[in-house]
Amino acid sequence: MRTPAPFSRRAFLGGMLTTAGMSTLALAGCSTSSFSGKARTITVMTVSSEVTDELLAAWEQSHPDIGLSFINFDQVRLNSMIAAGNPPDVVRATGASQSAYYAARGLSHPLDDYMKASSVVSYDDLAVVNDVWRWDGKVQGQGPHYGMTKDWSQDFMYWISTRMFEEAGLAIPTAGTPLTYDELLEHGRAMTFREGGRVTQYGLFNTTPSVASISQMVATAGGTIYNDDLSVIDFTTPEAQRAMQWFVDVAKEQVGYTLVDVSPEGWDWPAFQAQRLAMDGAGYWMTGTITPEDEVAQYARLVPAPVMGDTRVSPARAATGFWIAEDSTMKDEAWQFIEWFCGGRPAADRAKLGGGIPPIDSLYDSLPQETALQKQAYETQMNELQYLQAIPASPFIDPTAIDASLSDKFARVVRGDMTVGQWADATTTSVNALLANGASLVGM
């Protein structure tokens, strides 16, 4: 007995083809975020918070013939795009720590020629921080620039609440008198208050044992954690262990947010703004954020980077900026974006707000100096410039991998299941293995 056929072969295949066809249409449309419709469109990978409507409008005005297509920053996606031979044209990165990593692999394009020929950015006008993007094949800080910074701060500086300091009877550090890390811990203790089981005020800013922090602390004591060619790291030196111990002590005494007591907001500002935190671990760039908050601005003060030893070292942790992919087919247009964003109107706007130190010297004068807060911050920051020193960053490893190695065992050390010495040994071993691997990859 034949059952009536609801489908015919044609209908079946037709159904499959239609689905596939619809998929193609959707697939084509769904792969890009902004369809600019211009002949020349460059892809920029950056964090979504930087892509504002004002920015897009300003770009449209100044560069009407180049389209912008933004991709949200995602390291995994970046890797896969590079693997596919189709990287974004412009990529955001933290120059201080990552530029050598990309340059040594030939993934980023040198910008010196562009810089020298540029009418927006003058090569001689480049702020010294841009040296972090320089790589000569062996050493960071020399050779051509492989990227450009968009703005920066000396990120080991921090803000304090003078009110809380005075209430605890503590002396306010000035531009010429930084605190030591030991003093930071003591002050943190003095300004942390609890009610019942809950903390009502933390005394110290957010701390995380990172390779950058440990480097800075060790540098102030005249040491270094890397060897000369950045292929071997050593956390077992007395200075490094002293630095690591400090992080453990802070976590144990619970005087601020740490890896084992994570801030629910993710960063210090909400607590500092709500006046539940005595110190905010951010640099000059917070000026723009604090200025509109009258209550907080009244008591906020920018103070210099702390020291573990005798030397003042105040590096830039990030020096965030952009690089152009070597495989990009639109390098000229990519450069136009970088020079505009880092040296053109957006840079001037950011400078006026105090949202960071500009990457070109001539814009330093645009930094705000109207309110008392802004003046104090500006003066302290300008004085700090003399202590600017780069943290060594190895091209053989992405520093986030080192940080991951460090944080891996941190909880155990804080609990007492592991000593700082063991922690230092374990991290040194695992990171050196990664460095060795990286060296063998880059060396070819």
Place this chain on the structure above:
Amino acid sequence: MSETLATTAPEVPRRTRSTLRARRPGVFITLTIISIVLLLPFLLLVLTSLKSADQLSSGDFVWIPVPAAIQNFVSAFTEEPFAIYALNSFFLATISGVLSTFSSALVGYGFARLRGPGKKFMFGVLISMMLVPGIVTLIPTYLLFSQIGLVGTYWPWVLWGISGSPFMIFLYRQFFAGLPRALEEAATLDGCSRFGTFMRIFLPVSKPIIVTVFVLSFTGVWGDFITPNLMLNYDNTTLAVALASGYVNDQGFPLNNLIAAASILYVVPMIVVFLFAQRSYVAGFSTAGIK
């Protein structure tokens, strides 16, 4: 631990009958307690979703939020492009569902009603593939796909849909294997090709399985986090991924009440689909002879 007897035959000793009746309140109470325990997280989720930001972070825990912040559901929609992500999820889930359903039926029919050299080996491979977790092949597939530029597109889902899924092929196979031989003979007598037999006779009869497979496939993709997390980008990803990392305010503060509201909006379609297809779905499992 007693099995129900369909009818109480007169020969059943009275002792057993009354013992059975006496046990049932115990069963009822146990089931009630278990249900409450399993449903409690849902309740807490709903309560969290109705809290305003102040109620959420206040020092004294607010058990029942009054007034209920229904606007959280609106915010869940607007804070993230919920509609777009939902549409993406829906699109991918539908493609997968449709393609999987047809493809698995095809393959299941082949295993059930046809013979060929090496069939036992193939069937063994099929069963083995059922046990291999997807995540083992996912990262390598991602690496391979990034080399050929398929990452960031929806093509992987099309390809996976067309290749069917071992478990669904298995369901179809069980079902088709249980159908009488007479069906093919009748069709062959009428001059039907094998494909025609499949299309005109077997496929229509397998409606419960079709529903089951479609529901499994659809909900599988709707609920999948790790695949779109790896394969798709911020602008074309699915709701599952958006839920996991969205709903933070400007400073990166996770907004728990919005997360709760969004989770509810995310889960409700799945529950609706299941309840709607429940009868067919359960029947699908039984008919497929999972014993």
Place this chain on the structure above:
Amino acid sequence: MTVLTSEQATAQAAAPPQGTTAPKRRTSLARRKEGRAFYGFISPWLIGTVLLTLFPLVYAFAISMTNWDGISPSFSWVGLRNYGDVLTDPDTWASLGRTGLLALVVVPITIVGSLLLAILLNQKVRGRTWFRVFIYLPAIVPPVAATLTWKLIFDRDTGALNAFLATLGIDAVDWFNGDAVFGVLICVMLWGIGAGVIINLAALQDVSQELLEAATLDGANALQRFWHMTLPAISPVMLFQTITVTIGALQTFVPALLLSPAAGAAAITAVPEANQIYMIDVYAKYFAFSQYGPASAMLWLFFLAILVVTVLTFRIGGRTVFYAVDPSEEGR
């Protein structure tokens, strides 16, 4: 393979009884045509498996023998060095141990629990259908939503659990620090216990009622009936379920990742140590440490382990499983 055994057995059982006309002998041409048709029908799956499963696995194997970091344009071959490194790394064994512990806790509770629930739901109680829905509902919730739901409950500052403890006078606990987070993971995984209940229910209902009644008449009590009749009857399903739940527990990833205090791309680096199970370790090696070689080696080792488990299943469980899987292969 046991497949042969059971198929031969059923083939013989289904052979035409004496006296009836044997079917016409199939010509080799017809057989070839059928063979082609067979492969035609299974081609989507076959090609798909080769392209989407085998190729990637081979590719991963190739990577596992290099020192690639996912971003460098060049790499070199290192043979089986990564396998050696991974197998001698104490961290690998630690993550394996945690994974084993997870399975050891989750699997028995899930298997026994879902069986007990199925037995309860098999009773004629009032509201039985409703109970089925209630118990099955959490299993429908996708891993993302389930993890977030439990994360909200255990949240230190805004979670219901700490609030409840506060009413008892106990201080708030940071559940996501230290080993407690492993417990949260277990909660997430056990919440979906209802998933196995449906299958167990179907299996229980297939147990022959006549045989059970007969046994009751013979004087067998409930426990005896269950142990000697029901349990053997449903054992293929139980075995299969045990295997799938075990493999599922061993490859857990999403809940552990989402229980990390950080969100988004930073989540993987912030997973607390107690939750660093095998697949988290693999994922971290790929995307936090850029150790594509060792990570691929770990994946392959896991894959091989699964293959071994699968083969062993069919060897040992063999006939039982296949009768479940293949109850009525028509003899042809």
